[in-house]
Amino acid sequence: MCSIFAYIGYRKAQPILLDGIRRMEYRGYDSAGIAVKNPEIQVIKSVGNVSQLQEKITQIFDGQTGIAHTRWATHGGVTDENAHPHFSFDRKVVLVHNGIIENYKALARQLQSLNIELKSQTDTEIIAHLIALELKSGKNPTASVLNTVKKLRGTWGICVMFADHQELVCARFGSPLLVGKNENEMFVSSDPHALHPYTDRVIFLEEGHIATLTQNNVELSSPTKNSVKAEIVTLEQDWGEAELGEFEHFMLKEIYEQPDALRHCVSGRMSLNQGIGRLGGMRLEPAVLQQTPHVRLLGCGTAFHAAEIGAALVERLARIPAVATISSEFKTNDPVINPKAIHLAISQSGETADTIAAIQEIHLKGAKAYGVVNVVGSTISRLCGQGVYIHSGPEQAVASTKAFTNMIAALTLFATQIGRSRHISKDQGVDILKELQQIPHKMEGYLESQGDIMKAVELLKDAKCVLFLGRGISAPVAKEGALKLMEVAYIPCLAYPAGEIKHGPIALLEEGSPVVVVAPNDSLQVKALSAIHECRARGAKIILIHEEGDSISSEGDISIAIPKCHELLSPLLTVIPLQLIAYHTAVARGCNVDRPRNLAKSVTVE
Ligand code: F6R
Numbered sequence: 001m002c003s004i005f006a007y008i009g010y011r012k013a014q015p016i017l018l019d020g021i022r023r024m025e026y027r028g029y030d031s032a033g034i035a036v037k038n039p040e041i042q043v044i045k046s047v048g049n050v051s052q053l054q055e056k057i058t059q060i061f062d063g064q065t066g067i068a069h070t071r072w073a074t075h076g077g078v079t080d081e082n083a084h085p086h087f088s089f090d091r092k093v094v095l096v097h098n099g100i101i102e103n104y105k106a107l108a109r110q111l112q113s114l115n116i117e118l119k120s121q122t123d124t125e126i127i128a129h130l131i132a133l134e135l136k137s138g139k140n141p142t143a144s145v146l147n148t149v150k151k152l153r154g155t156w157g158i159c160v161m162f163a164d165h166q167e168l169v170c171a172r173f174g175s176p177l178l179v180g181k182n183e184n185e186m187f188v189s190s191d192p193h194a195l196h197p198y199t200d201r202v203i204f205l206e207e208g209h210i211a212t213l214t215q216n217n218v219e220l221s222s223p224t225k226n227s228v229k230a231e232i233v234t235l236e237q238d239w240g241e242a243e244l245g246e247f248e249h250f251m252l253k254e255i256y257e258q259p260d261a262l263r264h265c266v267s268g269r270m271s272l273n274q275g276i277g278r279l280g281g282m283r284l285e286p287a288v289l290q291q292t293p294h295v296r297l298l299g300c301g302t303a304f305h306a307a308e309i310g311a312a313l314v315e316r317l318a319r320i321p322a323v324a325t326i327s328s329e330f331k332t333n334d335p336v337i338n339p340k341a342i343h344l345a346i347s348q349s350g351e352t353a354d355t356i357a358a359i360q361e362i363h364l365k366g367a368k369a370y371g372v373v374n375v376v377g378s379t380i381s382r383l384c385g386q387g388v389y390i391h392s393g394p395e396q397a398v399a400s401t402k403a404f405t406n407m408i409a410a411l412t413l414f415a416t417q418i419g420r421s422r423h424i425s426k427d428q429g430v431d432i433l434k435e436l437q438q439i440p441h442k443m444e445g446y447l448e449s450q451g452d453i454m455k456a457v458e459l460l461k462d463a464k465c466v467l468f469l470g471r472g473i474s475a476p477v478a479k480e481g482a483l484k485l486m487e488v489a490y491i492p493c494l495a496y497p498a499g500e501i502k503h504g505p506i507a508l509l510e511e512g513s514p515v516v517v518v519a520p521n522d523s524l525q526v527k528a529l530s531a532i533h534e535c536r537a538r539g540a541k542i543i544l545i546h547e548e549g550d551s552i553s554s555e556g557d558i559s560i561a562i563p564k565c566h567e568l569l570s571p572l573l574t575v576i577p578l579q580l581i582a583y584h585t586a587v588a589r590g591c592n593v594d595r596p597r598n599l600a601k602s603v604t605v606e
Contacts, residue, residue, distance in 0.1 A: 001027050001600035002084075002098040004177065005194055006067040006159045008168050009185025009215050013037075013066035014057070016198070020187070021068045022050045023194040026250075026396040028600030029070035031083035035094045038063035041163055043094060045083035064215075065168065067159050067188075069096035072600050075104070076121025085161075086125040088132030089116045092163045093144075095131070097124040098190055099155035099175035100605050107151065127152070131160060142212045142221060145169045149210070150223060155353065155605065157205075159188050168213045172205035175604055176351055176379050179203045179211055179218050181232060186213045191602075192235055192377055193394070200235040204382065236376050249593045251397035251488065255579050256447060258402045259440035262572070264391045265406040266436060269413050275429020276420045277413025279388045282370055284342070289421040292342045295322040298330055298358045298369075299346035300603070301483060302400040303407060307346050308476035309571050310372075310411030316568060317419025317432075328354035328606070330361060337365035344414070345369045345387075348395055348403035349602040350378020357606055359383050372410050374403050388414070397594045398601045399488050401579050404480060405443075405572050412436055412569065435566035439573070442563040446576055451560035453577060456516075456543045457584045459558065460491065463514050467505060467535075468495040468578075470518035471528050477518045477571045481578030487596050488586035498531035511539035516578070520562070520570035521547040529555060543581075545574050 005020030007013045017034045032053040033045030038061040046053040050070070069084035076082040084096040101107070104123035111118065111129050118125055127148060134144035141162050149156065155174030162169075170177055170188050180187035180195040180202050188211075189195045195202060203218060205211055209228060212219045220228040247253035269278050295314045297307035307324035314322035325335075327345075337343075343362050347355050350373040359369045359380065371380045371387030374395065381387060390406040412432070420429045460466055466485060470478035475497040482493035496505050498517065509515070515535045519528035532542055532555050544556025547570075553559040562573040586593045 001072040001602050001604045002029065002190070003027055003070045003194070004067070004096050004098055004157060004159050004188060004190040006168055006170070006188035007185070008065045008213055009182070010064060011185065012060065013063050014061050017066050017068035018050060018054060019197070020189060020194045021070050024070060024191050025050060026398070027070070027191065027602045028398055028595060029072045030078040031080070032068070032070045033083045033085055034066060034068040035085040035161060036061045036063040036066035037161065041091065041094050041161065043085055043087065045080050045085070047078055047080055047083065065161060065166070067094065067096050067161050067168070074100055074605060075123040081120045082122050084124060086120060086122065086128045088128040090132055090136070092135060093128045093132045093160060095124070095128050095158055095160040097127060098157040098604060101127065101152050101156065102154035103152065127156070127158060135162070141165045141167055141169050142210060145171055146210055146221065146223060149173065157190055166214060170205065170211045170213070172209055173207055174353070177205045179205065179213065181218065184215055186215065186218060188213070196235065201232050202235055203230045203232055204377070233377070249397065249583070251399055251401060251583050251593050254395055254397055254402045255576065255583065257393065258405050258576065259443040259447070261392045261402045261406055262409050262443065263440045264393070265409045266413065270433045270437070272430060272433055274420070275416065275426040275431070275433060277416040277433065279410070279413055279417060281386060281388050282414070283386050284417070286421040289418045291340060292320065293338055293340055294320055295342045295344065295418070297322065297324045297344045297346060298327045298355055299324070300327050300352055300354050302404045302480060303346040303348060303352070303355070305476040305480040305483070306404055306407035306411065307344070309408050309473060310344065310346070310415065312473045313412055313415035313568060314418060317415045317424050319423045327352065327358040330358040335361065337362055337367050339365070339367040341367060343367055343369040344372050345380055345384060346372040346407055347380050348374045348392070348400055350375040350380040351602045351604050352380070353604050353606045356380060356383065372407060374406070398596055398599050399484055399582070404575065408571055409436065432566060432568060435569055439565070439569060442565060442573060443576060445563050446573060450577065450580060452558050453560065453580045453584055455558045456560065456581050457588050459514050459541055459543065460485070460581065460585050461588045463491055465492045465494065465508060465513070467501070467508065467513070467515045468493060468518070469498040469501060469515060469528070469531055471498045471524040472522065473568065473571055474518040474520060474528070474574060477574050477578070478516070480575055481516060481518070481582070484579055484582035485585060487599060488582050488593050489589050489591055490597070491585070498528050501531055502534060506534060506538065509535060509538040509540045513540045514543060515540045516543045516545070517556070518545045518574045518578070519552055520567065520574055521550050521564070522567035522570065525552060545577050
């Protein structure tokens, strides 16, 4: 999604700006632009990627201050005019913006009544004009930005450069921004990852904060306080340069990274002699775990599927109600929130606006939320203040893979923790944890011998529609397989709990329709088998994911075996062939696997 990078210092800004936005390309975007003070403000924008922008830039400017942006269109089509940065009517102000201004139409009407002509269809451009009007009335840059943001409704991370003033001014409300500090230079970024090559000393702007930057100084203020103390923190985790190495795409590389990522996630977090997961960052005492009335898990997309698996694990191991809710539906439905309940907010990026909104609703109603997050220092991890990092390492492909399996691993540890304090015996806890320890090894075994993935790809690559089925804990795995195939190969997919097909989806089936069935050797396998028979009777071709040595294997037209495993841990293995099927089908269809159309890695708007 949209990204911001800015620089003020002693070096040429232009290469730094381009490098900064290139480091955030993985987030997904459709146009890019930069503005450099040289000493006149030069703005160059382009539809497409950063390389296309670079081709348009015919000289290296000497200017040492600049702002840059990649845009993921929300208001207005993908055009050069709508790309950021945007100038004010008098070209005294230029800015970049992440987020959505909800009252932009009303503000645009006010500007038009002042004969200010809007040059783009964006909600962003009006902010530049409003700041310019404030400047014209005699305010300084910081006060101009402050007075302007008071008129806005919605979300913003903005960075503003001025023709007649040296400083950069940034403001944050609902869209992350951080300032990086170095000797005689300052950086602004919407993503900590992009700052790593330049500095590890950063200031995370909090909601409502305004930062005024010069080359040597940063001053924070807010609508209620003239001065706010800036807390400098050290960035902990360096993603480093994620290299493709022997792999053609990041998605494939990240699928293969799952065994090591999972080892990293569970390492040091199991007490095997007590059969209990230890998640120190959650700071949950046994007494709290014992008294909690229910657990609610929140997430979007892949994180929601992990939440559904987590809910099943908590119910099975702790025997208390656990429910997974799609974050974007949570606040909307005016949820009843019990302050004693445990709320888990699950997110790879830690920046998903819908999940952030859900956490804010939980806080508003007096309860706590615990983050289950990959990106260290992200908004969700800081907002929750407690939780667990899933330690997947950088996920660069837009389609989430290794974060999914690590979310499930972290939730398994949590489920044993709450399970041991309420229901399961030490031996049961030990059994699950020992099995969990074996999963990376089993993943490696499967990756070495993947079965008939390419035969499945042949069946799927020209399909009109694909149905994914699973029962119990495999139903969310089926959903995840459908999401993966849909997002990277652009094939319409439906996913249902297998028992549900006879209530509707079976109407879709005709001779040759592909159906993917996830049927590990658990107590519900016999039910999955009935669904297979119902589908085959209508001419469907079955791609079956099953455990090795299992007699059900003969029921698939294409059968793909995963290693045998504990019935509660099967999602960690059954999902891998589905990820591979999605990946190879996308490649076979010539799709841009790592950057699927219209999608963003970090969805920072509601
Ligand atoms: C799917 C995918 C998305 C994300 C969703 C939540 O492959 O990547 O569905 O899972 O946007 O993102 P996070 O986990 O960052 O909150």
